[in-house]
Amino acid sequence: MKEYATQPRRIENLNILVQYASPIRYTPIRHTNTVQSLPISFSTVYFNLRMSTIVEEEPYAAAVSGAHLKNVCSNCFLRNDEKPLQRCSRCKVVSYCSSSCQKKDWGIHKDECVFLVSVSPNIPRSTARLMARLLIRKHRGDDVSVKGFNGRCFDDLMHHSDEIQSSGEHLELFSSLVHGLKQYITEEFMVEPTELLRCFGRMTINCFGITGDDQITVGEGVYLGLSVLDHSCAPDAFVRFRGRTAILRSPVVGQKFGNELTIPYTNLDTLSSERRSALERQYFFKCTCKVCMNTERDGYARSLQCDICMKGVCLVLDSSTVLTCVTCGAVNPTPVDEAMRMSQHIEWQLEKQKDNKNDVVRNLYSDVALFKKYSVILSRFNLPLAALAYRIVNLALSLDRRDIAQSHAFFYLDAYKRYLPVGHPLLTYCFLTASMAASFEQPESIRVLSLLEETRQACLLSHGPRDPECVNVDRQVSLYRTRLHNICPDFPA
Ligand SMILES: [Zn+2]
Ligand SMILES: [Zn+2]
Ligand SMILES: [Zn+2]
Numbered sequence: 001m002k003e004y005a006t007q008p009r010r011i012e013n014l015n016i017l018v019q020y021a022s023p024i025r026y027t028p029i030r031h032t033n034t035v036q037s038l039p040i041s042f043s044t045v046y047f048n049l050r051m052s053t054i055v056e057e058e059p060y061a062a063a064v065s066g067a068h069l070k071n072v073c074s075n076c077f078l079r080n081d082e083k084p085l086q087r088c089s090r091c092k093v094v095s096y097c098s099s100s101c102q103k104k105d106w107g108i109h110k111d112e113c114v115f116l117v118s119v120s121p122n123i124p125r126s127t128a129r130l131m132a133r134l135l136i137r138k139h140r141g142d143d144v145s146v147k148g149f150n151g152r153c154f155d156d157l158m159h160h161s162d163e164i165q166s167s168g169e170h171l172e173l174f175s176s177l178v179h180g181l182k183q184y185i186t187e188e189f190m191v192e193p194t195e196l197l198r199c200f201g202r203m204t205i206n207c208f209g210i211t212g213d214d215q216i217t218v219g220e221g222v223y224l225g226l227s228v229l230d231h232s233c234a235p236d237a238f239v240r241f242r243g244r245t246a247i248l249r250s251p252v253v254g255q256k257f258g259n260e261l262t263i264p265y266t267n268l269d270t271l272s273s274e275r276r277s278a279l280e281r282q283y284f285f286k287c288t289c290k291v292c293m294n295t296e297r298d299g300y301a302r303s304l305q306c307d308i309c310m311k312g313v314c315l316v317l318d319s320s321t322v323l324t325c326v327t328c329g330a331v332n333p334t335p336v337d338e339a340m341r342m343s344q345h346i347e348w349q350l351e352k353q354k355d356n357k358n359d360v361v362r363n364l365y366s367d368v369a370l371f372k373k374y375s376v377i378l379s380r381f382n383l384p385l386a387a388l389a390y391r392i393v394n395l396a397l398s399l400d401r402r403d404i405a406q407s408h409a410f411f412y413l414d415a416y417k418r419y420l421p422v423g424h425p426l427l428t429y430c431f432l433t434a435s436m437a438a439s440f441e442q443p444e445s446i447r448v449l450s451l452l453e454e455t456r457q458a459c460l461l462s463h464g465p466r467d468p469e470c471v472n473v474d475r476q477v478s479l480y481r482t483r484l485h486n487i488c489p490d491f492p493a
């Protein structure tokens, strides 16, 4: 079964590149009974934009995460849930999609395989396996001889070992890693402590979470060239993955790779305070970008809907003493601290259920109940509420509960469009998920067709026209047009 998209990763997971989850707003569902009604305004922003692929890069070293060792190929990182992959017959830990992939990985795995056999039946965490792969490469001198597309080698990467030494959290991670490594790798691959700390720093600071198109992280990898790029919460480039291949795309046409491009290191569908502390904890810098300095953004992310005009929202800011509608100016009777608590309540639920994946059906029902409760109070830009709706749709689709998926499909895109930059791969995935869920709606409607067309534009930007995902959306759009034409022959096929 498909997992629902997850929340931002914690530092232990060493994920730079985010994984994502989240959300829209609930208004009582109005069924569009005729194709004339068009409740969703079609965004034109996409039509004026172009994005192009600037560079593609293979990892210097990568490791499949523990949960995916059986369904993700340890060489190409493509995921296959249908047919079992072939496991390495010696260690029985790593799997491959073909014997050609197995051969290509053998150069590194032949040493790793010995380590894995020696600790069997235990399987070290992906962080330790990635570290071991880095040490294997170092042992061969690859850390100075193998160069990325821009000439950087592993030894050139930043390590921030001074900051690590003064951070209790990082040091703790480091010592538990060293403890595990000592049992895992053979002595000849071990390096002296200072060098080991630098290697750890280079790995933690420069490692990308390798995500599938569904934004589920399947592994971690170090990319020598791309790791030069700095972070911005208003980035001008994005990294997504095709298997283990990292693809850098930017909205600037004809753009060449340059160090001035920025990418997001962390989830952008978050409050500034959360994002800034995550960045500081993992990467040792304080983000002072315009997005982080914009307090209004966070006010929207926790906003309530106005119960007078019904269209406006009441921003919930740390400095608010009373909640006022930005549209009609009416004062909302809800006290500020209560408004804050509502968003927090949802955040707790989002967090809590991450650790309890056993009873997914019960999780789904409790999410639906919570959503119902708050969707009449919180606004369509409220981020926790949107995250909840998004999780409901993902979970409902994975359980084939089309009714639930369909009825929540339109309730998270307003928020995600507000907080995620155009061209962000997560935004495309939000659209793809909403489209899939909405297409179960009966009867067919123009609002679903509009959503599909907007999805196509988003996909065109983030993935490019030749990507299979984009080709698939194209097909869905024309199939849906035909369905609409069949129930309403006036509608052009
Ligand atoms: Zn493969
Ligand atoms: Zn093996
Ligand atoms: Zn920022």
Ligand SMILES: [Zn+2]
Residues within 6 Å of the ligand: 306, 307, 308, 309, 310, 311, 312, 313, 325, 326, 327, 328, 329, 330
């Ligand atoms: Zn109002």
